[in-house]
Amino acid sequence: MSRLQLDQALVARARELAARAAAPVVDLAATHTTISVERAQLRLAGLTGTDPVLGDGEVPWVNRVVDAVRDQVGLEHGVALPVWHALGSGGTLQELAEQVGAGTARFTVPEGSAADRAREAARAAVGAGIARIDTNRARREELVATHGNPPRRPWIYLIVATGDIHEDIPQAQAAARAGADVIAVIRSTGQSLLDYVPEGATRTGYAGTYATQENFRLMRAALDDVSAELGRYVRLTNYASGLCMPEIAVLAGLERLDMMLNDAMYGILFRDINPVRTFVDQRFSRMVHARAGIIINTGEDNYLTTADAVDEAHTVTVSQLLNERLAHEAGLADWQLGLGHAFEIDPAVPESFRLELAHALLARGLFPDAPLKWMPPTKHMTGDVFRGYLLDGFFNLAGALTGQGILLVGMMTEAVVTPWLSDRDLALRNVRYVLEAAGNLHEDFAPQPGGFIDRRAHTVLTEAVDLLERIAAHPQGLIQAVADGTFGITKRAPDGGKGLDGVVVKAADHFDPATELLERTHA
Numbered sequence: 464m465s466r467l468q469l470d471q472a473l474v475a476r477a478r479e480l481a482a483r484a485a486a487p488v489v490d491l492a493a494t495h496t497t498i499s500v501e502r503a504q505l506r507l508a509g510l511t512g513t514d515p516v517l518g519d520g521e522v523p524w525v526n527r528v529v530d531a532v533r534d535q536v537g538l539e540h541g542v543a544l545p546v547w548h549a550l551g552s553g554g555t556l557q558e559l560a561e562q563v564g565a566g567t568a569r570f571t572v573p574e575g576s577a578a579d580r581a582r583e584a585a586r587a588a589v590g591a592g593i594a595r596i597d598t599n600r601a602r603r604e605e606l607v608a609t610h611g612n613p614p615r616r617p618w619i620y621l622i623v624a625t626g627d628i629h630e631d632i633p634q635a636q637a638a639a640r641a642g643a644d645v646i647a648v649i650r651s652t653g654q655s656l657l658d659y660v661p662e663g664a665t666r667t668g669y670a671g672t673y674a675t676q677e678n679f680r681l682m683r684a685a686l687d688d689v690s691a692e693l694g695r696y697v698r699l700t701n702y703a704s705g706l707c708m709p710e711i712a713v714l715a716g717l718e719r720l721d722m723m724l725n726d727a728m729y730g731i732l733f734r735d736i737n738p739v740r741t742f743v744d745q746r747f748s749r750m751v752h753a754r755a756g757i758i759i760n761t762g763e764d765n766y767l768t769t770a771d772a773v774d775e776a777h778t779v780t781v782s783q784l785l786n787e788r789l790a791h792e793a794g795l796a797d798w799q800l801g802l803g804h805a806f807e808i809d810p811a812v813p814e815s816f817r818l819e820l821a822h823a824l825l826a827r828g829l830f831p832d833a834p835l836k837w838m839p840p841t842k843h844m845t846g847d848v849f850r851g852y853l854l855d856g857f858f859n860l861a862g863a864l865t866g867q868g869i870l871l872v873g874m875m876t877e878a879v880v881t882p883w884l885s886d887r888d889l890a891l892r893n894v895r896y897v898l899e900a901a902g903n904l905h906e907d908f909a910p911q912p913g914g915f916i917d918r919r920a921h922t923v924l925t926e927a928v929d930l931l932e933r934i935a936a937h938p939q940g941l942i943q944a945v946a947d948g949t950f951g952i953t954k955r956a957p958d959g960g961k962g963l964d965g966v967v968v969k970a971a972d973h974f975d976p977a978t979e980l981l982e983r984t985h986a
Contacts, residue, residue: 466909467828467920473928474829480931481784484940488727489792491739491942492746496973498658498965500747501529501542503709504977506717507592508585510556511676513662514564524560525710526659531563535570539970543585544578545570551580556588572972582974589976593754596716600756603696603719606687610696613644617837617862617870619894620700621887624649626668628678632685634884639689639697641891645722645869647700648682650674655705655734656961660714670881674701674711679718698722700760703748704730706740706962712748716755722801722869723752726762727786731945732953733765737960738945749793750981759795760869761786764805764838766951772807772842776822777926778950779804783826784931785941787833794981797832801869805838806858814915816857821919823865824910828920837862839873851875852893859894863901864908870894 502525514522532542549559549570562568573581613619621643623635628648635646651668654661664681665673672678679701686697698721703712708725715723725748730736752759763779763786770778783802790800804826808815826835839858844851855873862870872890874882882890910916930949937943939957948954 467824467917468912469825469828469924470921473924477780477784477829477924477928477931478788480928480935481781481788483935484931484944485785485788485792487938487940487942488742488789489746492743494969495739495743496538496541496967496969496975497709497740497743497962498529498533498538498967499707499709499744500975500978501532501538502526502707503713503747503751504541504543504585504589504975505529505546505556506710506713507977508556508588509592510560511662512557512560514560516564521659521661523659523662524557524563527563528560531568532570536572538967540572540972541969541974543589543976544581544972544974545572547581547585547588548573548577550584551577578972582976585974585976586980590980592713592717593977593980596751596755599716599719600754603721603756606690607696610690610694613695615898616834617867617898618644618698618834619891619898620645620647620836620869620871621891622647622649622871624668624671626651626670626672627666628664628672628681629666631672632682635682636685636689637884638887638891639686639693641888642895643697643872643891644695645698645700646682646686647722647724648672648674648678650702655702655730655736658706658962658965660707660710674714676714676718679714679720683719700724703752703759705734706736706965708741708744709747709751712751715757716751720757722758722760723748724762725749725752725759726803727789727941728782728945728950729762729765731955731960732951735955735960737963737966738942738955738957740960740962740966742942743966745789746793747978749790749795750978753794753796753799754981756799758799758801758834759790760801760836761803763803764807764836765803767805767807768842769951769953772805772809773812773818775952776923777930779822780825780829780923780927781930781934782950783830784927787830797830798834800830800833801836802826802830802833803836803838806840806854806861807838807842809843810840810854816861817915818919819857819861820865820910821916822923823861823867824916825920825923827865827867829924834868836869836871837867838871839877841877844877844879846879848875848879851877852889855890856893856897859897860901863898863904866905
């Protein structure tokens with residue numbers, strides 16, 4: 464826990480302003496839907512597979528059905544009413560999808576008693592998917608009770624990504640045996656810009672492995688095996704971001720993933736995905752994560768790869784507060800908030816390590832019950848592997864000193880080559896040594912009140928409150944802040960970016976059974 468004595472009145476003011484700044488985003492999600500949210504309804508109801516006529520696994524049935532509904536009656540009423548009205552005369556969802564493929568399906572928006580029947584049928588079908596998510600959450604809790612959690616915090620988080628799920632599995636198991644507590648299967652380059660989720664087990668990813676339901680299932684089963692072997696539950700992470708964020712969130716819940724990268728602004732800033740699309744998709748995905756008991760990881764560390772880590776430190780704090788607010792509004796609890804931050808100050812800056820400690824302690828003090836995700840140095844890695852290994856050691860020590868919850872393993876060859884297995888082994892040795900040697904050193908580490916670390920933390924907090932004042936004063940709040948380039952010095956307009964054509968204003972009778980059921984959970 465943080466030993467900083469933060470000004471609690473200032474902390475309360477920061478949260479009040481974050482709520483005001485986030486309110487326009489919450490309103491957007493209440494008044495809009497997207498094609499991915501609508502496809503997620505069908506995935507919860509059990510529709511899987513691809514149209515064999517239209518490409519090699521690249522046109523999922525959920526895409527085909529939602530596109531047909533949009534073409535025939537629009538999506539402003541939601542996909543559920545026309546789909547389950549069409550099913551009222553008999554047949555399965557899979558059979559209806561095949562009719563869409565054959566060009567024989569006809570959709571209408573029902574009214575009156577016909578609409579009531581469609582709603583009830585849709586609730587039952589989507590509710591079955593949510594029940595499966597509930598079963599998976601209970602199963603996770605059983606396995607944690609059986610095998611136990613890692614014996615200490617922070618949890619060691621390591622990335623596996625060969626592009627081939629069948630190569631990822633033995634590497635992930637080996638990493639767990641070497642000390643990793645969380646395995647992250649990074650996605651294939653560019654998947655966030657695909658407006659469909661690939662199908663099946665994949666072997667051809669680029670700098671990562673495609674996020675698919677089958678890949679999730681295979682890796683989770685493999686980590687269950689190694690969890691039983693090691694006597695500790697090994698967690699699995701993937702990425703719920705990009706144009707298919709809601710669908711991937713659903714697939715994660717259906718296959719019992721434990722953590723998901725899910726940030727309010729990463730896709731907007733770094734993939735140029737439309738802000739409205741992202742914020743609407745994000746709220747739905749976070750409701751799914753809340754129900755599934757999944758820990759989200761946010762991406763504030765990415766801002767510091769484009770902006771100065773000292774000058775713009777307060778923007779990380781502002782983003783963390785906004786992510787917290789949006790997460791709470793979607794039903795996530797504090798223990799599910801892996802809020803991101805990073806060890807990215809230029810090592811040449813005088814007293815850089817003290818500054819890193821100040822920033823890390825500020826985050827720990829603001830979010831005492833959140834499993835903060837602490838990210839290693841990347842921006843200032845030069846190719847000097849000895850210097851890089853030392854920097855990673857300092858990063859690991861900062862994590863131990865400040866009580867971080869999730870520590871991503873830094874690689875000495877970061878930004879030089881795709882790390883070799885030997886690089887990963889050395890990196891895990893570095894982490895294990897520091898965490899075992901430092902132990903619970905954070906219990907003894909108490910910065911002097913009024914000293915360098917204390918003053919720096921309060922400076923950043925004050926700057927964050929000042930920025931939040933300006934954001935909250937604008938009627939569009941966070942939406943305008945993104946347009947102004949507040950985060951990561953990247954400007955994104957609300958009417959620009961990829962995926963805007965998949966955003967739909969809801970009609971008065973719009974029906975979304977998944978959101979209805981999920982909101983009922985945390986109302």
